[in-house]
Amino acid sequence: MENSKLPLQVWILAFMFISATKNGFSCLEFQGQLGLSRYETAFKLMHKIRAVMGRRDSLYLLKDMVEYDEGYVEVATKKQIKNQLKRGKGSQRQAQVAVAVESTPLENFSSTTFPWIV
Incomplete structure (x- = not known):
């Protein structure tokens, strides 16, 4: 550029x-x-x-333990929803999103380290 x-x-x-x-x-x-x-x-x-x-x-290669999840995010506005968008599988209201994250286990994890976790 x-x-x-x-x-x-x-x-x-x-x-x-x-x-x-x-x-x-x-x-x-x-x-x-x-x-x-x-x-x-x-x-x-x-x-x-x-x-x-x-x-x-x-x-940015993911290593070791990789967690993968997918979900749906609503992308249509209320005005578009009122105009009768396609529903069900292949919906125009939602877009499919996939996320992969590298995760590492915590060492010495206890409630004393994080008191708000029971």
Whole structure:
């Protein structure tokens, strides 16, 4: 992003498009979504973002004991709910969220260390 001729808004939109989609998409589609005039610009931008995301993933590997859980978060507003959104499985009101956390057991855990825990 530093010393780039692209506006900050284009960078932010590019990060949003790449991180918000489950499936990948072509650079040509990416170019159209961002409104870029040159294919090479979209290609380089996409590859720079992918490289940064890949480097970040290698820095934060979960080790030892990993806990995984999934749940649902409500994403629809009350106004949208009133407009009869789809219900049940595949609901438009809720988005599925998955979380993985590295956990380490506490050593010498007792109620004297944490008096509020019985």
